[in-house]
Amino acid sequence: MRRTAVMGWLALGGAVARAEMPGKAPPDRERGRDVYARDCAACHGPTALGEGPAAAALGVPAPPLAGRAPVRAEAEQLRIILDGQGAMPGYAAVFDEADARKVLLWLRALDPATGADPDAKPPAKPPAKPPATPPTSPPAAPPAKAG
Numbered sequence: 001m002r003r004t005a006v007m008g009w010l011a012l013g014g015a016v017a018r019a020e021m022p023g024k025a026p027p028d029r030e031r032g033r034d035v036y037a038r039d040c041a042a043c044h045g046p047t048a049l050g051e052g053p054a055a056a057a058l059g060v061p062a063p064p065l066a067g068r069a070p071v072r073a074e075a076e077q078l079r080i081i082l083d084g085q086g087a088m089p090g091y092a093a094v095f096d097e098a099d100a101r102k103v104l105l106w107l108r109a110l111d112p113a114t115g116a117d118p119d120a121k122p123p124a125k126p127p128a129k130p131p132a133t134p135p136t137s138p139p140a141a142p143p144a145k146a147g
């Protein structure tokens with residue numbers, strides 16, 4: 001009896017450790033990020049701050065979504081995502097509710113001010129400047145002809 005409880009805790013601990021492997025975004029958030037980039041960024045902006053290129057054509061602003069305390073309850077947000085509202089199309093035919101939740105999960109992890117993604121890999125270092133070409137030394141004078 002006691003032993004089973006201990007085993008249970010050990011198994012649980014293992015699961016938690018796996019979910020929080022450093023350096024790797026939780027798979028649900030990664031999925032949310034991919035869906036967002038494909039289906040939402042055009043209007044809500046690449047950083048989810050509401051400045052997407054397609055939004056201008058709508059005539060109504062696409063609200064910022066990054067990291068905000070949700071203005072609406074999650075159920076309401078899911079309904080808007082799946083069924084659409086006003087100028088926003090519904091996505092029920094594109095992905096399911098589980099994916100919609102993953103998008104919301106990812107959005108909440110973003111920095112509300114900058115839209116920065118905590119899971120994003122640090123930007124690649126700019127390529128090192130190529131070394132300045134060394135001044136070409138004048139060709140060595142041909143050896144004086146002996147003679």
Ligand code: HEC
Nearest residue numbers: 039040043061062063071072077080081085086087088103
């Ligand atoms: C064609 C442009 C467009 C696209 C694409 C789009 N949205 Fe929207 N979205 C809007 C507009 C406009 C509103 C405001 C709707 C309203 O209330 O009239 C909105 C509202 C929302 C809201 C409610 C915001 C709040 O204040 O609570 C959520 C959540 C949302 N969108 C998520 C998404 C997600 C997730 C996607 C991608 C699957 C997406 N949107 C794709 C234009 C768009």
